[in-house]
Amino acid sequence: MAFLDIKQINKRFGTQQVVCDMDIAIERGEFVTFLGPSGCGKTTVLRMIAGFEAPTAGAICVGGQDITAQSPQKRGIGIVFQNYALFPNLTVEQNIGFGLKVRKLPRREIAAKVAEVLRLVELNGKEGHYPHELSGGQRQRVALARALVVEPKILLLDEPLSALDARIRKNLREQIRDIQRRLQLTTVFVTHDQEEALTMSDRIYVMNQGKVEQHGTAEEIYTQPETEFVARFMGNYNLLKAEEAHQLLGLQIDGHMAIRPESIHVLSAGSHELGTFEGVIRRHQLLGGVIRYQVESRGVALWVDRLNRNVADLLPVGASVRLQISDDDMRVVR
Amino acid sequence: MTRTTSRIGAWIAMIVGSLYFLLPLAATFLFSLKMRRDALSFDAYKVVLTDPQFQATFGYSTLMAVLTIVSGIVLVAPTAFWIQLKLPRLRAVVEFITLLPLVIPAIVIVFGYLKMYNSSAWLPLTAHERSTDFLLVASYVTLSLPYLYRSIDTGLRAVDVRGLTEAAQSLGAGWGGILLKVILPNVKSAILSGAFLTFAVVIGEFTMASLLSRPAFGPYLQLIGANRAYEPAALAIIAFLVTWASMGLIQVFARNGRAKRKAA
Amino acid sequence: MAITDTVDEPAAVSGGTRPRAGQFLTWLGVAPFMIFALLFLILPTAQLMVGAFQDAQGHFTLNNIARLFTDDILSAYWISFKVSFVSAATGAVLGLILALAAIQGGLPAWVRPTLMTFSGVASNFAGVPLAFAFLATLGRIGLLTALLRQYLDFDLYGTGFSILSFTGLTLTYLYFQIPLMVLIIAPAIDGMKTEWREACESLGGSGWYFWWHVALPILFPSILGSALLLFANAFGAVATAYALTGSSLNIVPILLFAQIRGDVLHDQNLGYALALGMIVVTGLSNAGYIWLRARTERGRA
Structure with missing residues (x-):
């Protein structure tokens, strides 16, 4: 049995089914992300794990023990919110020590633990500051420290980076992952940002409309989407309808064909390898290290990525090219 | 468990609160029906409503309220607009001034008028009836400044005053046109809210009217209260209904405004 | 009185430097x-x-000021102070409880707007009509007084109670003080994030722990500030007290009212001193309100 085991969980608000028969299993020390658009139910599941919402049906077990009916106070699960939720009347030190004070630890022990965790989140020196004197990134690290210091069995992160600037977001992303690895802390991370999910997670649960669409390692989710939704949500995929796939490749399929832009090989126009087909460059976008071309072939538009090596490499609009896609890179999705 | 107990506590608080607030109203209403010894009747209302004094004072106060609202809006709306558009650094000063009537009690303000505008002063406003009426309206505008300025200013903040003005200017509109055709329609509900609040405050106002010796509804109420038994109760109910109607209309306009903004 | 919090947004810079004539027109x-x-x-x-x-x-x-310090006037200030203080403190506590119940008590959705509208009405239902309502309820021949005597055999006025007394006036003032508190404190309660409570819960803190260590300390400046505004509001009120008690209760606004009318002292300059005293008292409590509000807003930023 997994460390955090969620079985057939359901949540209904009035007549609205927000979470429907989800099964989730998370091992000790894993960093797992719930990924999905807003309203997919990911935050609701997180709040049920924390104990803020009671499931309409189903069970939540931690370490083999059913905690479905337990109050949030007794669960020993830490949570970090998107808007930090620091207590504005308390200093950094008091905020972090809050949970220890609740547990009536001796003052000296509290001070020692707070100092230690402050070092962990690299905020030493900020003990006496109030939350409104800190930047967004610093506040979120205080919130993280506050959740960590009580040594929770599980750490829940509810879109903790969404309110931050892009640059700070990237730094904090690495810092969180780093701390999580060091503490071997079982962590559930909720986000709607696929890049965040891919870079941070051991495993990802992609959710949509209250259901788990697909789960697996970051690599699996990215390279082997099982449904049209996942392919779309992970971004960039060329998604061909059945008739387009037939038109372009002469294949008969059910559902959609998903092809990653970087898996399409571009060959020079004169090349006559097997399994290639002709196309014309329609436009291109510079994405930094990669140039993304739109190539039209047999009435179908495809996105094709090529590494941006040097200026001479750029294929001009209107140029003819030959494209090649290996069988492994053509995925039929539901 | 804690959620349920707190909900029960909340219900108890609401029920006790409602009792405290509804009991005097119910008692007053019942009391107002008891003019006839043997049965409940609306006699007190009949007496009050047919009293020419009532009609005269209520009419006078209504007129004063309307004048107050019109002059208050004419004074406050362009100022609030101008402050947002051209003189944001004056905002704090103007806001402070508009809050002063909450600090300086009405009785002190009117006392000041009596000193400054008495019949032997350089501007003897209290010497004639019409000029005293003017002074009364000015005092009411002063009293309503906090409400009126706040609701209009809030309304203006909710729309992009600068953007709207600049768009109108670039389309060739003059200042009058901008205020009347662009800004005003957008803050209509805020202005109306302020207007009804002003009406509720002014209609039964006692201190100013009494000390300026004007035949207004407030002093009339006080006079009846000192001399009659059942009529005051009827008057209290009428006054309450007027206040309630003003507040109800504010809600209606506030909701309309919100709905319109959402639709836009 | 409906006072909602305003938060100053950064002032936009007005369009560059202009020639002096334009500047003049702007002003x-x-x-x-x-x-x-x-x-x-x-x-x-x-x-x-x-x-x-x-x-x-x-x-x-300084003679006028010195003459304020006579027994009669000092006692008027003292009674005014007491009525204002008690009605402000009680109004603040009860208004807070009502607002909390309506906003955070988990009651049906219609409760809150109903309470807010009613508070708008009741906080403006001051003055003469309010006095009538309380006379009709708790006066010597008031309905509640009569009911108590008839059905519970309880003689309210036998206990020394009188609607014309300190207690009666305070009870009447509460009718507009409580709703006023509800209106002023509601935005502050709305500012309480649910995540604070949840963060506290996930750290093991009970409901009481949360209230004592987080919610009350956060709300405290707003509560105290609102109470100061309530105090000023009661201190300057004339109409309710005058219609209720005539000149029988010796409070400052009524003293000043009588003074202006020329009923009693007919000494203008003493009147000015009385007025100055009122401004000082209400001014101080309002300054306190503004200071506390600024402090709270800074804390939220």
Whole structure:
């Protein structure tokens, strides 16, 4: 049995089914992300794990023990919110020590633990500051420290980076992952940002409309989407309808064909390898290290990525090219 | 468990609160029906409503309220607009001034008028009836400044005053046109809210009217209260209904405004 | 009185430097308002304040101020202070409880708007009609008084209670103080994030722990500030007290009212001193309110 085991969980608000028969299993020390658009139910599941919402049906077990009916106070699960939720009347030190004070630890022990965790989140020196004197990134690290210091069995992160600037977001992303690895802390991370999910997670649960669409390692989710939704949500995929796939490749399929832009090989126009087909460059976008071309072939538009090596490499609009896609890179999705 | 107990506590608080607030109203209403010894009747209302004094004072106060609202809006709306558009650094000063009537009690303000505008002063406003009426309206505008300025200013903040003005200017509109055709329609509900609040405050106002010796509804109420038994109760109910109607209309306009903004 | 919190947004810079004529025209835009405020608010009040330090011939004197410190006037200030203080403190506590119940008590959705609208009405239902309502309820022949006597055999006035007394006046003032508190404190309660409570819960803190260590400390400046505003509100109120008690209760606004009417003392300069005293008291409590509000807003930023 997994460390955090969620079985057939359901949540209904009035007549609205927000979470429907989800099964989730998370091992000790894993960093797992719930990924999905807003309203997919990911935050609701997180709040049920924390104990803020009671499931309409189903069970939540931690370490083999059913905690479905337990109050949030007794669960020993830490949570970090998107808007930090620091207590504005308390200093950094008091905020972090809050949970220890609740547990009536001796003052000296509290001070020692707070100092230690402050070092962990690299905020030493900020003990006496109030939350409104800190930047967004610093506040979120205080919130993280506050959740960590009580040594929770599980750490829940509810879109903790969404309110931050892009640059700070990237730094904090690495810092969180780093701390999580060091503490071997079982962590559930909720986000709607696929890049965040891919870079941070051991495993990802992609959710949509209250259901788990697909789960697996970051690599699996990215390279082997099982449904049209996942392919779309992970971004960039060329998604061909059945008739387009037939038109372009002469294949008969059910559902959609998903092809990653970087898996399409571009060959020079004169090349006559097997399994290639002709196309014309329609436009291109510079994405930094990669140039993304739109190539039209047999009435179908495809996105094709090529590494941006040097200026001479750029294929001009209107140029003819030959494209090649290996069988492994053509995925039929539901 | 804690959620349920707190909900029960909340219900108890609401029920006790409602009792405290509804009991005097119910008692007053019942009391107002008891003019006839043997049965409940609306006699007190009949007496009050047919009293020419009532009609005269209520009419006078209504007129004063309307004048107050019109002059208050004419004074406050362009100022609030101008402050947002051209003189944001004056905002704090103007806001402070508009809050002063909450600090300086009405009785002190009117006392000041009596000193400054008495019949032997350089501007003897209290010497004639019409000029005293003017002074009364000015005092009411002063009293309503906090409400009126706040609701209009809030309304203006909710729309992009600068953007709207600049768009109108670039389309060739003059200042009058901008205020009347662009800004005003957008803050209509805020202005109306302020207007009804002003009406509720002014209609039964006692201190100013009494000390300026004007035949207004407030002093009339006080006079009846000192001399009659059942009529005051009827008057209290009428006054309450007027206040309630003003507040109800504010809600209606506030909701309309919100709905319109959402639709836009 | 509906006072909602305003948060100043960063002031936009007005369009660059202009020639002096343009600058003059810009200032002209606020001239009507400034002239009005000067003529009908600031100058009259300033004249009173100056008058408080003058004798009948216009010479400077501290005599008027000194004469405030007589037993009669001091006791009027004291009673005014007590009525305002008790009605503000009680109103603040009860208003807070009502607002909390409506906003965070988990009651049906219609409760809150109903309470807010009613509070708008009740906080403006001050003055003469309110006095009538309480006379009709708790007066000597009031309905509640009669009901208590008839059905519970309880003689309210036998206990020494009178609607014309300190207790009666305070009870009446509460009718507009409580709703006023509900209106002023509601935005502060709305500012309480649910995540604070949840963060506290996930750290093991109970409901009480949360209230004592987080919610009350956060709300405290708002509560105290609102109570100060309530205090000023009661201290300056004339109409309710006058209609309720006539001149029988010796409170400052009524004393001043009688003074202006010329009923009692007919000493203008003493009147000015009385007025000055009122401004000082209400001014101080409002300054306290503004200071506390600024402090709270800074904390939220």
